[in-house]
Amino acid sequence: MATEKNQNPAENLxxxxxxxxxxxxxxxxxxxxxxxxDSQDVKEGQAKQAEAKKKG
Known part of the structure; x- marks a missing residue:
């Protein structure tokens, strides 16, 4: 997997x-x-947000 330094600006975007x-x-x-x-939806939504935060 490429690191951010090796990615072109379009890929990063x-x-x-x-x-x-x-x-x-x-x-x-x-x-x-x-x-x-629906506590399950709340938890899943929060988990998606946390995962997205890790990605960028």
Whole structure:
């Protein structure tokens, strides 16, 4: 796997966009879980956000 130093700017931008998309998906899932009182959705949404934070 290439490191950030070896990636071209376009590849880096794609990875950041994917991470941001995953973070948004997690926020939406968490919010829906809170509205529906679904603790599993809240936990999964928070986990997606944490994973996205690690990626970029």
């Amino acid at each position: 794609v990875e950041k966009a994917e991470a941001r998309s995953e973070k948004i998906e997690g926020k939406v899932q968490e919010a829906i879980g809170k509205m529906d009182n």
